[in-house]
Amino acid sequence: MDHVARHNPGQDSRRRTAQWVKAILQPDLEHVAGLHWEFHVDETSEDLWMINGFVPPPGGSEAERLWARNNATSSY
Template sequence: MPLWTIHHTPGIFTGEEKHRLASRITDHYEKIGLPRFYVVALFHEIQPEDMYFGGEPTPAGVRITIDHIARHNVDQESRRRTAQWVNGMLRPHLEEKAGLHWEFSVDETSEDLWMINGLVPPPGGSDVERQWAKDNAVSPY
């Protein structure tokens, strides 16, 4: 499961922009074989007096944490590609906003600590995972 937690100050994203970004994120993961329902994007609006960068309140800021559970990068080069992909996905949504401070990080969490609807997800790339992706739903296996 990729979990994107997006903290932002007011006015950064409209409802439509949130939907477009969440869809774009999901489309990418689907292309690499993940079921769409694995992808979660959470938008949390934070007041400027509750978001600090460098010890100062931030009038326009975005901080994104991405948790990868279903797939992990195998080496430094793949981690760099992932960071560049995330950067490229976010830039069109964020770079044109004047005075915006934005950053992200990606964590890789053990899939041993992950369940969906009480089930351990099937191994990545397995026939069962492909069936889940086709059905876009969890099913016992």
């Protein structure tokens, strides 16, 4: 799993993300007898991130809100 994290600046935030992923996976996996499961999340640098050829706008910016409202990328 790769996560381009804008909101995981510290250990507590990263732990919340891990708990969130666990909460998604565990209900489907815990009832399988003998199953060993694990996950790993890589935090990708924003400097190495593009969507549809665009560098995403800064977190919390009006351009980011526009992308969210439109559910589409655009230049900014």
